Amino acid sequence: MKQLPYLSSPRxxxxxxxxxxxxxxxxxxxxxxxGADVVLSEFLSSEAIRRRIHRTLEGAEFEACERPIGIQIYGADPRAMAEATALITEHYQPEFIDINFGCPVKKVVQRNGGSGCLRDMDLVTGIIRACVAATHLPVTVKTRSGWNDQMRDPVGIALRMQDAGARAFTLHARTRTQMFSGHANWDEIAQVAAALEIPVIGNGDIQTAEDVVRMVAHTGCAAVMVGRGAFGNPWLFRDARARLAGEPPPAAPTATERFQVALAHARLALRLQGDTRKTVIEFRKHFGWYTKGLYGAGELRGRLFQVESMAEAEAIFEAYLHPAASVAGAA
Ligand SMILES: Cc1cc2nc3c(=O)[nH]c(=O)nc-3n(C[C@H](O)[C@H](O)[C@H](O)COP(=O)(O)O)c2cc1C
Incomplete structure (x- = not known):
């Protein structure tokens, strides 16, 4: 089996x-x-891509510094999925195309998209084959352990996806009906990693760098995917890299460092998404996450959830870090 370059690093x-x-x-x-080695886009509707819906196509845009990157698509119609795959390949040239078979959201699964497909494995394999035939890029898949507990069969699902031509397999080890409740079942990731020839990426419930080390040891997965644990905490990647190398994790970021990264992130959002009120409002959640755990975080968050501009956020951070200076300045 040919290795995927972005997954074949010894680390x-x-x-x-x-x-x-x-x-x-x-x-x-x-x-x-x-320190994240690979990133993926948000999931994009294949129907919207084939119809060239501008807002959806914007979601496939990325800058060179993000590579290696996968563009993730979803949908239940093999022809639309193949067309979307071809279009993304031609216009955006990511390192790989990832198919979402995991999304649990009602509006998506009702049309058999995301994890909705898991109720019909012939449809799943048809979609993978259609996408593989439409591109020279590797096609990878991300899925859940099954539709519900009765249909929970991660190894069976994984083997069929591998047979259909998937080049890597990410398992978020929950069923669709679990949504985000309970725990991801890391034993299932281990079972799939033992059964497949293609790389298996473990996903679910990584909150700390230590969790990354535990997941690798527990499952033997080829790579680890981090979701919610990175909210407001991109340092998790740096810390996990250190822990995997057997080094002590670097010192936790100070409040100043947190604010610096939050503002750098905000400035990127303004540059890439437009200097608009909408960008700022959609960014508020990130400010909330970056300030989690800081002294007085509740009050700080309350104020950050109301900002209308990045300059306001900057002033709030400045006042938090140098309260005396801001009072003197206001006097
Ligand atoms: C806000 C949010 C949006 C998500 N969007 C997607 C998505 O577009 N595509 C996808 O495959 N999974 C999506 N997921 C699922 C995550 O990729 C991941 O599988 C899940 O959160 C479990 O990992 P975690 O416990 O590390 O967060 C989303 C999860 C969250 C919380």
């Missing part, structure tokens, strides 16, 4: 999970800078 690659509304270009760039 365990760390991957930023595709996350709608979060894993956009600005956050991907911040995480790459902190």
């Amino acid at each position: 365990v690659p760390l991957i930023l999970a595709p996350m709608a509304g979060v894993s956009e270009a600005p956050f991907r760039q911040i995480c790459r800078g902190m």
Whole structure:
């Protein structure tokens, strides 16, 4: 089986999970800078791609510094999926195309998209084959352990996806009906890693650098994908890299460092997504995450959730770090 270059490094690659509304270009760039080895786009509708819907195509854009990157698509129609794959290959040339078979959101699964496909494995394999035939790029898959507990069969699902031509397999080891409740079942990641020839990427419930080390030891996965644990904490990638190398984790970021990275992230958002009120409002959640755990975080968050401009956020950070100076300045 031919190796995927971006997964074949001797060290365990760390991957930023595709996350709608979060894993956009600005956050991907911040995480790459902190040590994420691979990133993915948010999931994009194949129907919208084939119809050239501008907003969806914007989601496939990235800058060179984000490579290696995968563009993730979803849909239940093999022809639309193949067309979207061909279009993304031709116009954006990412390192790989990832198919989402994991999304649990009702509006997506109702049309058999995302994890909805898992109720019909013939459809799943048809989609993978159609996408593989439409591109010279590697096609990878990301899925859950099954539709529900009765249909929970991660190894069976994984083997069929591998047979259909998937070049890497990411398992978020929960069923669709679990949504995000309970725990990801890391034993299932281990079972799949033992059964497949293609690389298996472990995903689910990584909150700390220590969790990354535990997942690799527990499952033997080829790479680890981090989702919610990176919210406001891109340092997780830096720390996990150190822990995997057997080094002590670097010192936790200070409040100043947190604010510096939050503002660098915000400036990237303004440059890449437009200097608009919408960008600022959609960014508020990141400010909330970056300030989590800081002294007085509740009050700080309350104020950051109301900012209308990045300059306001900057002033709030400045006042937090230098309260005396800001009072004197106001006097
Ligand atoms: C806000 C949010 C958006 C998500 N969007 C996507 C997506 O677009 N594509 C996808 O495959 N998974 C998506 N996921 C699932 C994550 O990629 C990941 O599988 C899941 O969060 C479990 O990993 P974690 O425990 O490290 O967060 C999303 C998750 C969250 C919380």
